[in-house]
Amino acid sequence: MTASDQEDIGRPVASYLAPAPSGAVGVDLPVPGRALAIGAHPDDTDFGCGGTLAKWAAAGCVVTELVLTDGSKGSWDPTADRAELVALRREEQRAAAAALGAGSVVFLDHVDGELTSGLSERAEVCRVIREIRPDVVLGHDPWKRYRLHPDHRHAGFLAVEGIVAARDPHFYPEQGLDPHRPACLLLWEADEVDHVEGIEGFLDTKLAALLAHRSQWVSTMGIDADRTAEEEGFETRIRQRAAEAGAVAGLPIGEAFKRIDRL
Numbered sequence: 001m002t003a004s005d006q007e008d009i010g011r012p013v014a015s016y017l018a019p020a021p022s023g024a025v026g027v028d029l030p031v032p033g034r035a036l037a038i039g040a041h042p043d044d045t046d047f048g049c050g051g052t053l054a055k056w057a058a059a060g061c062v063v064t065e066l067v068l069t070d071g072s073k074g075s076w077d078p079t080a081d082r083a084e085l086v087a088l089r090r091e092e093q094r095a096a097a098a099a100l101g102a103g104s105v106v107f108l109d110h111v112d113g114e115l116t117s118g119l120s121e122r123a124e125v126c127r128v129i130r131e132i133r134p135d136v137v138l139g140h141d142p143w144k145r146y147r148l149h150p151d152h153r154h155a156g157f158l159a160v161e162g163i164v165a166a167r168d169p170h171f172y173p174e175q176g177l178d179p180h181r182p183a184c185l186l187l188w189e190a191d192e193v194d195h196v197e198g199i200e201g202f203l204d205t206k207l208a209a210l211l212a213h214r215s216q217w218v219s220t221m222g223i224d225a226d227r228t229a230e231e232e233g234f235e236t237r238i239r240q241r242a243a244e245a246g247a248v249a250g251l252p253i254g255e256a257f258k259r260i261d262r263l
């Protein structure tokens with residue numbers, strides 16, 4: 001590490017971000033150079049921030065999706081072959097990422113339903129953050145109340161704690177990677193929303209990414225593969241959710257987040 005790198009430690013990335021407005025809901029970050037979205041399962045990042053990622057990718061941002069588990073429990077069919085399901089869900093996630101314009105997907109392949117936020121998992125996320133060097137990280141809000149699924153909670157904590165580790169040089173020096181401090185963390189599924197990204201013009205792209213997860217049509221999305229009406233019902237729900245999120249900030253449609261800048 002050079003002296004000039006050293007000076008970067010402890011500071012947000014350049015002048016990328018102005019301070020968040022106090023007491024008001026912020027709207028639209030400047031387009032980051034690099035963004036990293038961290039989800040528990042294939043499809044989580046597309047649900048949580050697919051419109052935002054598509055918008056940023058279209059504006060030249062290099063987008064990476066990090067999927068922490070293998071998605072091997074994502075079927076209601078008790079006879080499903082889990083190895084086949086894992087392979088299928090990888091393919092679906094890559095197709096979804098391509099639809100969004102995301103540059104790449106990283107899979108950490110923890111067993112679905114058994115994710116924990118321990119030191120070894122934190123090191124793995126830290127490594128990805130140090131390799132990708134994102135200006136903005138997006139993830140599940142680990143503090144969402146009354147959340148049932150443990151993977152989503154642990155994935156949220158791994159995003160938060162992975163950033164803490166990635167920014168500080170004494171965490172995992174054996175990785176041989178320079179520390180990296182993102183400028184901003186956006187948490188989806190937040191109880192306390194204070195930031196909205198407008199996604200006008202990108203909702204269809206988000207829907208295309210979501211529908212790429214065909215193995216989840218029946219279980220997660222309530223779509224019967226042969227019944228177009230139910231697919232429309234799903235689309236209606238997603239559009240409705242985007243309208244509700246946008247309304248928080250006076251926008252037609254959006255995605256809502258808790259924004260944390262003090263990283």
Ligand SMILES: [Zn+2]
Pocket residue numbers: 040041044152
């Ligand atoms: Zn999930």
